Amino acid sequence: MSAEDLEAQEDELLALASIYDADEFRKAESVQGGETRIYLDLPQNFKIFVSGNSNESLQNSGFEYTICFLPPLVLNFELPPDYPSSSPPSFTLS
Numbered sequence: 001m002s003a004e005d006l007e008a009q010e011d012e013l014l015a016l017a018s019i020y021d022a023d024e025f026r027k028a029e030s031v032q033g034g035e036t037r038i039y040l041d042l043p044q045n046f047k048i049f050v051s052g053n054s055n056e057s058l059q060n061s062g063f064e065y066t067i068c069f070l071p072p073l074v075l076n077f078e079l080p081p082d083y084p085s086s087s088p089p090s091f092t093l094s
Helices: 003-019
Strands: 025-027 033-038 046-051 062-067 073-078 090-093
Antiparallel strands (some): 025 033, 033 073, 046 062, 073 090
């Protein structure tokens, strides 16, 4: 890990921590990286439609649900030692 890469990584993590509050961004303890939580505000009467084949109900090709809440999207990322000079960060979205 070069000193320039390490400094750039620390600057990016510091910038994220200053933009987002503690509920939205957490720096990882053991590696260079962190976790961002994205909370969605759904409009009233937000509907999702689930389609697919059902052996029990051949007449219905799908189901519609009205929902008012979704859990946050969680983006975990890790910065490799040679980021940003050579390698991109790795991401996991859940």
